[in-house]
Every structure is written in structure tokens, then in C-alpha cells.
Amino acid sequence: MADDLRTLADEDLMQLVRRGQAAAFEVIYERHSQAAFSLAYRMAGSRGVAEDVVQEAFLNIWRSGARYERARGSVRTWLLGIVHHRAIDALRRSFVHEKRRASDEGIAETLETGERTDVEAARSEEAATVRKALLGLPPEQVQVIELAYFGGFTHTEIAEMLETPIGTVKGRMRLGLEKMRHALGGGRVSQG
Amino acid sequence: MRTGPDHERWADSIGAYLLEALPDDEREGFEAHLADCPTCRRDTDELRVAADALPMSVEPVAPPAALQGRVMTVVRAEAELLAASGPGADRPEPAADPGRDVEEAAPGRTSAARGRRAGGRGRLSGGRFLGGVLERPAFALACALVLLVLGGAGGALLRGGGGDEAPGPRPPALRTTAAQIDAARAPNASVRLEQRDGSARLVVRDMPAPPAGRLYQVWLKRPGQSPEPMPVLWAPRRDGSAEVYVPGRLDGVDAVLVTDEPRGGAQIPSKAPVITAVPA
Numbered sequence: 262m263a264d265d266l267r268t269l270a271d272e273d274l275m276q277l278v279r280r281g282q283a284a285a286f287e288v289i290y291e292r293h294s295q296a297a298f299s300l301a302y303r304m305a306g307s308r309g310v311a312e313d314v315v316q317e318a319f320l321n322i323w324r325s326g327a328r329y330e331r332a333r334g335s336v337r338t339w340l341l342g343i344v345h346h347r348a349i350d351a352l353r354r355s356f357v358h359e360k361r362r363a364s365d366e367g368i369a370e371t372l373e374t375g376e377r378t379d380v381e382a383a384r385s386e387e388a389a390t391v392r393k394a395l396l397g398l399p400p401e402q403v404q405v406i407e408l409a410y411f412g413g414f415t416h417t418e419i420a421e422m423l424e425t426p427i428g429t430v431k432g433r434m435r436l437g438l439e440k441m442r443h444a445l446g447g448g449r450v451s452q453g
Numbered sequence: 454m455r456t457g458p459d460h461e462r463w464a465d466s467i468g469a470y471l472l473e474a475l476p477d478d479e480r481e482g483f484e485a486h487l488a489d490c491p492t493c494r495r496d497t498d499e500l501r502v503a504a505d506a507l508p509m510s511v512e513p514v515a516p517p518a519a520l521q522g523r524v525m526t527v528v529r530a531e532a533e534l535l536a537a538s539g540p541g542a543d544r545p546e547p548a549a550d551p552g553r554d555v556e557e558a559a560p561g562r563t564s565a566a567r568g569r570r571a572g573g574r575g576r577l578s579g580g581r582f583l584g585g586v587l588e589r590p591a592f593a594l595a596c597a598l599v600l601l602v603l604g605g606a607g608g609a610l611l612r613g614g615g616g617d618e619a620p621g622p623r624p625p626a627l628r629t630t631a632a633q634i635d636a637a638r639a640p641n642a643s644v645r646l647e648q649r650d651g652s653a654r655l656v657v658r659d660m661p662a663p664p665a666g667r668l669y670q671v672w673l674k675r676p677g678q679s680p681e682p683m684p685v686l687w688a689p690r691r692d693g694s695a696e697v698y699v700p701g702r703l704d705g706v707d708a709v710l711v712t713d714e715p716r717g718g719a720q721i722p723s724k725a726p727v728i729t730a731v732p733a
Contacts, residue, residue: 281531281532281535281536282532283525283528283529283532286525286528286532287521287525287528290521290524290525291521294516294520294521295513295514295515295516296508296509296511296513297516298514298515298516298520299508299511299512299513299514300508300511302514303511303512303514308517311516312516312517312520315516315520316520316523316524319524320524320527320528323524323527323528323531324531334505338505341505341508342505344508345473345508346473349473384509385513387509388509388510388511388513391506391507391509391510392510394503394506395507395510406472406507409469409472409473409474410472410473410474410504410507411507411511413473414474415474415475415476416469416474416475417476419474428465430469431465431466431468431469432465432468433468434468434469434472434474435465435467435468435469435500436468437468438467438468438471438472438500438503438504439500439503441503441506442499442500442502442503445502445503445506
């Protein structure tokens with residue numbers, strides 16, 4: 262049964278998850294747990310916190326699968342949005358802010374780039390495109406985007422940190438996203 | 454294109470909103486504006502392309518294999534319970550996080566619905582499911598009925614793992630510790646706590662039924678903290694046996710406690726525990 266499920270698109274799997282099919286959910290987990298964990302780890306800088314974040318996010322998704330709506334975008338985007346929320350919750354609630362910058366566990370845990378499936382190779386290319394778009398921004402725009410999205414800081418905190426007016430920080434965020442959008446071709450990056 | 458009231462004030466906040474950098478009160482204000490401002494809705498939708506792409510820029514890191522086992526243990530147990538409860542059963546929902554539920558995961562996607570956000574951010578771990586159970590008496594009752602009526606075949610919530618569909622990794626080591634029992638309330642009972650990697654369960658024998666109108670509830674006790682309620686409301690089978698799944702991780706947990714509580718469960722234990730199990 263699991264093999265049959267693996268041929269289904271995420272959106273179809275979510276229909277089964279909605280009906281309480283654990284096997285369908287497991288396929289969703291297997292497809293997206295790496296991206297989820299990577300994002301959580303990037304934000305928290307700690308394996309333990311990242312594990313908690315991912316576990317919470319996936320259980321939340323399992324219990325609320327009925328709330329996914331196709332029209333809102335891909336399952337992957339939806340799911341990573343939930344992980345991002347959970348990670349920000351963790352960051353803003355706690356001590357992680359102080360620790361996460363210096364990853365104490367880093368390099369060895371990064372995935373080997375050896376055996377990649379076609380899907381993974383495509384995602385790797387997309388990741389490179391996004392990284393290029395992000396790093397192609399003026400440094401002050403990259404800085405506020407990274408502090409906000411991956412650091413979980415509010416614009417007020419960022420303004421204090423950089424000793425820059427809040428309006429300037431907000432302006433850099435918007436400008437940065439606009440330039441990224443253009444660099445990405447103005448269209449959606451496939452995340453499916 | 455038409456703009457909403459206070460457009461000049463809010464237009465600069467779109468980037469911060471999509472990056473989740475607005476404080477809660479400001480986010481609510483922005484979302485209220487978004488509902489009335491077609492221009493900001495359009496701009497927000499356009500820029501979301503960039504914000505949604507950001508997770509992809511992250512260097513890939515493999516999650517630990519045991520994480521899948523932990524997640525799927527809970528998922529399978531709940532799936533079995535839902536199946537046993539029938540198609541009309543309430544589906545458990547995360548509830549202890551009113552300010553941040555799944556529906557609200559994508560900034561700006563549900564501007565109307567998001568207006569009801571209560572604000573604040575939820576706890577990270579443990580007990581989230583309990584809120585859903587407690588707010589859904591039918592589901593809580595189903596937990597009890599499954600155990601009382603169907604016995605072993607229906608003890609879904611109480612089994613960690615199992616099932617024959619796509620099993621997760623099987624951790625090798627099993628650690629077992631005997632639990633302390635309140636002999637006055639359960640004179641013949643014996644209970645052991647079994648831990649296997651990230652999951653745990655209580656194996657219960659000769660346990661009396663809980664008092665009328667009550668169920669047993671599991672709690673996790675951490676140092677210096679009040680016991681945390683777990684989403685497990687249970688009663689033993691007719692022969693006094695039960696296998697009680699203990700959700701969450703036991704890292705840093707002093708003791709797994711069991712008390713009897715009203716059928717809807719409790720947020721604070723109303724009695725001394727009848728079972729106290731110290732993790733290995």
C-alpha cells in the first residue's frame with residue numbers, strides 16, 4: 262500500500278490524511294521532513310530544538326490536515342510555513358536566540374551530496390537559484406531578511422540591533438523581497 | 454486600484470509581515486488593513502513568492518531517523534483510535550495554541566479568518582493534544598469506550614507503534630522500570646514503564662477500574678514544574694490490563710504519573726497519583 266501511496270501527489274495524499282490514513286501521512290513526512298528539519302535547524306541552530314519544532318509541526322499537520330487548501334499553494338509551502346511558525350515561537354520564547362548563531366553541531370550533519378534522486382537534484386538547483394537571488398541583494402537587505410526570517414527577530418528588535426530607524430528596516434525588507442521576486446523571475450518557485 | 458484606509462501607514466509593512474517580523478499587535482492591525490485594501494492584498498500576494506522561496510535557500514540537513522519513529526508512533530496510535538471511534542468521531546486538533554494554528558500558517562493567505570487570532574504564541578511541547586481532547590468530550594469518551602468496550606483490539610491510544618503499514622525505524626534497546634503503586638487504591642496492580650528510544654508506554658496489570666465517572670489520566674512531572682497533562686485518558690480492560698502510550702519525550706522527566714480524573718480530563722491533578730513511574 263505504501264508503494265502505491267508514493268505515486269500520489271502531495272495534494273492527493275492530504276485527502277487521505279484528512280480521512281485519518283497514517284500511511285499517507287508517513288509519505289508526506291518522508292517527502293518533506295528533510296526540508297522541514299533543515300529550516301528548523303537553520304533557525305534554531307540546535308538539533309534538539311529543531312527536532313522539537315519538526316515533531317510539533319508534523320503532529321499539528323496530522324491533526325489539522327483538513328485545513329490544508331489546495332488553492333493556498335503547495336503542501337510543501339504550507340508545511341514549511343508551519344515549521345517556520347513553530348521555530349519562531351521557539352526562538353521568541355526562549356534562550357535559543359543567544360545560542361543559535363554558533364552551530365555546535367554543523368558541518369558533519371549536512372547531507373552528503375552523493376546519491377541524489379532527480380527530485381532532490383531539481384530541488385538542489387532551485388535552492389541554488391534562491392540562494393543566488395538572496396545573496397545578490399544589497400548586504401543591508403540580506404541582513405534584515407535573514408534576521409527576520411531565519412532569526413525570528415521583529416522589525417523593532419532589528420532596528421535596535423542595527424541602530425537604524427524602524428521605517429528603514431521595513432523598507433529594506435520590502436525592497437529586498439521585491440528584488441528577490443524579480444530575480445526569481447517573478448513567478449512561483451516550485452516547491453512541490 | 455483602490456486602497457484601504459491608512460494605506461500609507463501600512464504599505465511599508467508588507468515585507469515585515471511576510472517575514473513574520475511584525476509584533477503581534479501590529480500584525481493584527483496589518484491584517485485588518487489587508488482585508489480592506491485590494492492594493493496591499495495584491496502586493497502581498499506578489500511578494501509572497503519571494504518569502505515562500507526562502508526556506509529553499511537553506512543547506513539541507515538530514516533529520517534523525519528516530520524522529521520519524523516518534524512522530525509515526527503518535528500518528529498511528531491516533532489513527533487507530535479515530536478508526537475505532539468511527540467516521541463520526543471528532544478529529545483531534547491542536548488547541549493549546551490559539552494564536553497560531555495551522556490555518557494561519559501563511560501570512561496574508563487568510564486575511565478574513567485571521568482576524569479572529571487571539572494573539573500570543575503557544576507552547577512548544579507537550580500537552581497540546583490534550584486541549585483538543587478536553588474540548589471534545591465525544592473524543593475523550595471515545596478514548597474510554599474504545600478501551601472499555603473493545604479491549605485489546607481497540608486500545609489504540611494506548612499502544613505505541615504497531616500496525617502493519619510502513620513501519621518506522623525500530624529502535625533496538627528496551628528499558629523497563631517498575632512503577633510505584635498506591636496500594637490503598639490499587640492493591641493488586643503491577644505497572645512497568647517501558648522505554649524504547651524516544652517512545653514509552655506503561656504496561657498495566659490487575660488495575661482496578663477508575664471510580665465511577667472518572668478515567669485515569671497520564672501526567673509528566675519535570676523538576677520544579679507542575680505535572681503536565683497528557684492527552685491520554687484511559688481505563689483498563691475487564692481483566693485489569695492496559696498498555697498505555699506515553700506521548701512526548703521523557704528527556705528531563707522526573708516521573709510519569711497517573712491519577713484518576715473526571716472523564717473530560719483535568720489540567721491540574723485533583724488527587725495524589727495512583728501510579729508513579731520513574732524513567733530509566
